[in-house]
Amino acid sequence: MTSSTGASDAIRVAVSTVIFSLRTGAHGDRLMLPLVRRTREPHLDSWALPGGWLDPAEDLDAAASRTLAETTALKPSYLEQLYTFGDVDRSPTRVVSIVYWALLRSDLVDAQRAAAGAPENVEWFDVDDMPPLAFDHNQIVEYALWRLRNKVGYSSIGAGLLPDEFTLTELREVYEAVLGRRLDPSNFRRLLEGSDELVPTESFRTGKHRPARLFRRAAADG
Known part of the structure; x- marks a missing residue:
């Protein structure tokens, strides 16, 4: 004992x-x-x-x-x-x-x-x-x-590293930083634009290039 x-x-x-x-x-x-x-x-x-x-x-x-x-x-x-x-x-x-x-x-x-x-x-x-x-x-x-x-391969968890609203380019850059490799922009956009985890907003990011739509996460991952 x-x-x-x-x-x-x-x-x-x-x-x-x-x-x-x-x-x-x-x-x-x-x-x-x-x-x-x-x-x-x-x-x-x-x-x-x-x-x-x-x-x-x-x-x-x-x-x-x-x-x-x-x-x-x-x-x-x-x-x-x-x-x-x-x-x-x-x-x-x-x-x-x-x-x-x-x-x-x-x-x-x-x-x-x-x-x-x-x-x-x-x-x-x-x-x-x-x-x-x-x-x-x-x-x-x-x-x-x-x-x-x-x-990050099956969820939008990478968006947790970004502010509340972000462009798909900004999100892709997060994924590239996490994975340590470059991703094809077109394929990445097609993949996430059809995802129900991201919600498009009515706002756009303006700058030197054409305006880019801002997105937000639909909900936090579990």
Whole structure:
């Protein structure tokens, strides 16, 4: 009885979040995510995913939102539970991590960080150029990225990285950033113009080229 109770008490539960957004760089918009530099052992000074301990009285979704806000000052536009990571050797002490993946609209990143005060130990990294991370966080990021790239293949989830209204060209550029490859504009337009997940508005984006109709998502993906 004693050994069973002791084993149970030794397990701690954490919540971490992989939050993706589009950031403008030297080579155009890139899919990026924020990492937090650890301030204590283990893995002191290593980069890690934002997260924290689960409060026993807290719902999981609430814990994911809270720990993300506390560590990065960010509030996601879309949040979904990804997977539970609990290998016995993933940490010096037994820690089970409930991991979420999230999206944040590109137009909200700077505003949120300015309003809440951006922590100094947070930096954004290109998903295709990740540094070595603490624990098994590189594996977690790879799995979250696979999940996102898989989901954009059958849904309009990519629109969660854009403002409420957007052109099909802007949406295609999001898909290209997520997938890491160019898409044929004509085929992409034909595919999404027939989708019931996108609703055309009466507004247009004007500029150097002919006006482009603005769309919005019909509803959030589940």
